[in-house]
């Protein structure tokens with residue numbers, strides 16, 4: 093497959109075509125490729141990535157998108173509907189995060205292009221916040237498990253990152269966090285939940301520390317926000333991580349993950365408009381006209397915003413609760429399935445994203461386990477420090493039969509790891525790609541190859 097996937101089936105475009113091609117041909121190619129690539133998710137074997145998987149929902153969102161796909165939200169006068177969608181998405185998300193509980197109801201927000209942007213913007217804000225207080229060498233304290241989007245933001249904005257340790261339950265170790273805070277700390281960050289293990293950092297204690305030090309606290313709910321928010325209503329013991337905690341100054345939550353919108357949207361909430369104001373960028377005297385921009389992007393698609401809004405208002409609380417109920421239940425069943433094997437253990441106490449690995453006693457390589465699972469078209473995410481896999485449960489995984497299939501395949505995968513002990517695993521810990529270094533070097537995606545060559549069982 094290499095760097096030219098589909099070269100055996102379709103012409104490779106190497107220079108600008110002189111003449112255009114018929115739309116029908118192009119659509120046929122698009123349909124062929126997307127059908128191949130989407131087939132494993134329909135079987136419910138993908139961790140994360142595809143959050144809704146409801147074809148009818150996607151068709152509806154695509155229809156909504158189509159009405160505004162060409163619209164540029166920057167042109168506010170042309171598209172007042174975008175102002176409505178954006179305001180209402182933020183209002184709904186603030187409500188979900190108990191923004192109304194803030195005295196005076198000051199919680200506000202912005203829409204961004206995704207989780208990474210929703211992590212970078214608050215860092216800019218907290219750097220500016222620090223500057224206003226004379227802090228010229230700002231630092232951010234966060235656990236090692238926090239998402240690299242924060243490292244990226246800190247890198248872009250010249251903020252030092254101080255990485256705190258995690259406990260043996262894989263959440264922020266508060267003693268470690270506390271030891272790293274000093275007079276130049278502008279913010280703390282914690283996750284609800286973390287990408288690697290799906291766990292919720294001790295946000296209440298982080299909030300207390302932020303208040304004690306008079307600094308900011310960002311809660312990364314990019315992955316977990318739109319799923320964990322429903323946990324308490326469903327009767328799960330999900331700790332409070334939102335604006336009910338007075339030290340929380342910003343929260344990110346991705347509409348393009350468990351918000352079930354189309355890819356390219358996320359919500360970033362601030363406790364006060366004063367904080368949000370610090371992310372605005374204004375050039376009053378530019379020859380092109382007074383330039384004002386609320387975030388990093390310039391032009392933005394109205395279609396994505398309309399689709400995020402449509403996802404939220406079409407499902408409503410009841411829709412989200414029903415799906416979340418299925419996801420919490422399935423994740424618990426996956427945890428139980430993993431724990432039923434003496435060679436395996438679950439990391440921490442997850443609600444929706446189950447990280448697991450082999451026990452020390454078993455001496456088995458978790459990536460050999462993964463190799464076998466991949467041959468059965470499962471796509472788990474590989475982790476490191478410690479080596480582990482996670483199964484981030486989404487709606488397609490809640491289909492009947494998926495957990496049973498997982499249990500059966502995991503049993504065989506453990507046997508495979510025993511048989512292959514001492515050999516080098518093909519898979520490894522690669523965020524979002526699931527490929528090995530060898531395969532990256534040769535430009536090959538081993539997992540996609542596996543899904544195309546190994547028939548489903």
Ligand SMILES: Cc1ncc(COP(=O)(O)O)c(C=O)c1O
Pocket residue numbers: 206207208209211239241283285286287312313314315316346
């Ligand atoms: C906890 C967490 N934060 C942030 C992100 C970044 O989101 P995005 O990929 O939309 O930029 C992710 C992505 O998985 C995540 O899991």
